[in-house]
Amino acid sequence: MKSLLRTSTILLAMAPALVSALEIIAHRGASADAPENTLEAMELAWEQKSDAAELDLWQSKDGRLIVFHDNDTKRFETEKRKIKDLTLEEVRKLDVGSFKDPKFAGTRVPSLESILAIIPDSKREVLEIKDGPEIIPELVRVLKKSGVPKEKYCVISFNEATLRASKKALPDIPHYFLMGYKKDAKTGEFPELEPLITLAKEAGFEGLNLHSDWPITPEFTAKVKAAGLKLMVWTVDDAALAQKLVDSGVDAITTNKPAWLREQLKK
Ligand code: G3P
Ligand code: CA
Numbered sequence: 697m698k699s700l701l702r703t704s705t706i707l708l709a710m711a712p713a714l715v716s717a718l719e720i721i722a723h724r725g726a727s728a729d730a731p732e733n734t735l736e737a738m739e740l741a742w743e744q745k746s747d748a749a750e751l752d753l754w755q756s757k758d759g760r761l762i763v764f765h766d767n768d769t770k771r772f773e774t775e776k777r778k779i780k781d782l783t784l785e786e787v788r789k790l791d792v793g794s795f796k797d798p799k800f801a802g803t804r805v806p807s808l809e810s811i812l813a814i815i816p817d818s819k820r821e822v823l824e825i826k827d828g829p830e831i832i833p834e835l836v837r838v839l840k841k842s843g844v845p846k847e848k849y850c851v852i853s854f855n856e857a858t859l860r861a862s863k864k865a866l867p868d869i870p871h872y873f874l875m876g877y878k879k880d881a882k883t884g885e886f887p888e889l890e891p892l893i894t895l896a897k898e899a900g901f902e903g904l905n906l907h908s909d910w911p912i913t914p915e916f917t918a919k920v921k922a923a924g925l926k927l928m929v930w931t932v933d934d935a936a937l938a939q940k941l942v943d944s945g946v947d948a949i950t951t952n953k954p955a956w957l958r959e960q961l962k963k
Contacts, residue, residue, distance in 0.1 A: 717947075718948065718949065719949075720748070720957060721749065721928070722748070722950075722954045723931045724751060726741040726743075726744050726746070726952075726954055728933070730796070730800070731793045731795070732796075733805070734800075735811060736800070737749075739814065744955035746955075747819060748819060748820045748822050749821055749822065751763050752824045753823060753825050753831065754780060755780065756784045756787060757780060757782055758785075760784040761834055762787050762805060766779065767779055769782075772791060772792055780827075791804075792805055809838060812848070815844065815848045822849070823835075823849055823852070824851075826853075826855075828857065828858055829857050835862070846869055850869060850872065850902075851866065851869055851872075852871070852872045852873075852874050854875070856899075867900075870903070870926075871900075872902060872904060872926065873896050873904055875887060875905075875906055875910075889910075889919060890919075896923075897924075902925065903925040903927060903928060903947070904926075905928040908929050910929075912929065912944050913944055914944045914945055921945070926947045927947050928947060928949075929946050931950050932951050932957070933953050933957070935957070935960035935961070938951070938957055
């Protein structure tokens with residue numbers, strides 16, 4: 697009886713840890729409720745008790761960092777301009793709020809510094825680099841100057857060369873390789889897990905960040921973990937799918953609706 701009581705006590709004590717072991721990442725901030733990649737979306741992500749918030753990064757024509765998703769301005773103005781052809785000053789003139797809702801009219805592209813400054817204790821920002829390796833020196837400069845502790849951010853990218861360059865410049869920071877799940881245009885084949893694991897291990901990345909279309913099962917996750925890698929998944933706004941991923945043992949789920957998803961997972 698005594699040992700049964702002790703086991704139950706241990707299990708009860710572990711329960712919150714098991715629940716919180718899943719990292720819920722707000723995709724482009726809490727982007728279902730606020731304009732993506734803005735300070736408002738990041739503030740809302742923290743209000744909604746996200747464990748982390750994701751953002752996208754480009755480098756401007758004059759070498760500065762831009763927190764922005766698309767490679768052009770089409771969604772935000774009638775003229776369509778390549779984001780990399782603009783200076784930071786030009787980017788800062790864009791209204792990145794109205795497309796979401798008139799109540800957000802006049803919202804500006806934030807600086808990375810302003811976002812780093814509001815990361816709560818024990819939370820982290822997920823920095824997705826959309827650009828090529830040439831962005832890394834400026835990113836390192838801004839991160840170092842901000843003085844933000846290394847536990848408060850990690851780096852992700854679809855661009856292998858960029859992620860390798862970033863890992864080399866920031867060896868103590870976790871890096872996760874992003875990969876979609878689309879048939880290769882030449883071979884007609886879907887990507888496979890094993891070569892990705894090999895690549896991540898060889899490059900010294902801490903894990904993979906995969907699109908939710910990947911056939912993720914407990915066995916799939918076990919293979920990633922057996923290699924000593926973390927498994928993150930994007931972008932999931934579907935409660936049943938999120939539960940399936942949790943049951944498969946993924947480490948993190950990126951969602952546009954962090955507060956809603958956490959509620960769904962408690963049910
Ligand atoms: O977190 C990964 C995810 O953001 C990648 O897709 O297009 O939303 O940047 P995208
Ligand atoms: Ca992103």
